[in-house]
Amino acid sequence: MSTRTLPDLDVVRIRRSCERWSALDSDVSIDCAIEPDRVTIVQTLPPLQPAPPEETARVPVARLTYSFADRQWSLYRCDEQMRFRRQTNLGPCPYVQPLLDWLDDYVSFWP
Numbered sequence: 108m109s110t111r112t113l114p115d116l117d118v119v120r121i122r123r124s125c126e127r128w129s130a131l132d133s134d135v136s137i138d139c140a141i142e143p144d145r146v147t148i149v150q151t152l153p154p155l156q157p158a159p160p161e162e163t164a165r166v167p168v169a170r171l172t173y174s175f176a177d178r179q180w181s182l183y184r185c186d187e188q189m190r191f192r193r194q195t196n197l198g199p200c201p202y203v204q205p206l207l208d209w210l211d212d213y214v215s216f217w218p
Contacts, residue, residue, distance in 0.1 A: 111143065111175050117203040121146050121171065124207045137168075145172040148210075167191075169210060171203060182206045 121139055125148060128137040136151040148171070152164040170183040170191050179199035183191035200206055 113141070113144070113146070113173050114203075117173075117180065118146070120203055120207060121148075124210070144175065145170055147171075171206060174199065180206055182209065 118141060125137045125139050129135070134153050138149055138151065140147045140149060147167055148169040150166045150168050152166060154163055167185045167189065169185065172181045172183060173179070174181070177199065179201055180203045181199045182194040182197050184194055186192050194209075197206065197209055
């Protein structure tokens with residue numbers, strides 16, 4: 108039985124995008140949590156008042172889900188109730204870059 112893994116090049120692109128987004132604001136960190144069939148993009152915000160570092164807020168922003176059957180990526184955004192909703196104006200893509208480009212273009216997507 109083989110273990111399925113996300114496409115390596117796409118994972119590299121996601122990580123690079125997170126690094127680039129983090130560089131835009133010194134108070135906010137953007138990173139990703141990689142799971143077997145998806146990558147969740149998380150924004151780490153500083154506390155509103157002085158607090159220990161472990162009290163920073165980690166807010167999920169988006170999830171890129173990979174379908175191994177179709178070899179396609181789909182984009183989901185996190186709503187106000189912390190539920191992921193499919194981004195309906197974007198169809199599945201065989202490569203993750205168009206979805207990352209969309210995230211770049213729509214700054215209002217970020218909380």
